[in-house]
Amino acid sequence: MQGAKFMLKTLTLSDFTPLIGSTFQIQDQLEVPLQLELREAKKLNDLSARLDNRSESFSLLFLGPDDVVLPQRIYGLHHSHLGDLSLFLVPVARREDGICYEAVFN
Numbered sequence: 001m002q003g004a005k006f007m008l009k010t011l012t013l014s015d016f017t018p019l020i021g022s023t024f025q026i027q028d029q030l031e032v033p034l035q036l037e038l039r040e041a042k043k044l045n046d047l048s049a050r051l052d053n054r055s056e057s058f059s060l061l062f063l064g065p066d067d068v069v070l071p072q073r074i075y076g077l078h079h080s081h082l083g084d085l086s087l088f089l090v091p092v093a094r095r096e097d098g099i100c101y102e103a104v105f106n
Helices: 012-021 046-049
Strands: 023-026 035-043 058-064 073-079 083-093 098-105
Touching: 012 073, 058 073, 058 083
Parallel strands: none
Antiparallel strands: 023 035, 023 073, 035 058, 058 098, 073 083, 083 098
């Protein structure tokens, strides 16, 4: 599946769970190259999934460096297994080890 393009609607929690601890490269034009580490992938309430015909709702939590805070918006990302995808990322917390960003699939 290396370099494959996935439709976001078909991606599931099980596609991301094995990738926890791996890095996603931000593809957008930034002043410095930026990588985010996938720290968590968790299931959310199934009601919204049923309303949207998605098999499940889930969220992803990424950790980025603490010296750059990305504004919430859609970012192009690249992962060695998933290939290129676009995710709406929202900064949700500042921690000692960096800035946390969340992407929600519902």
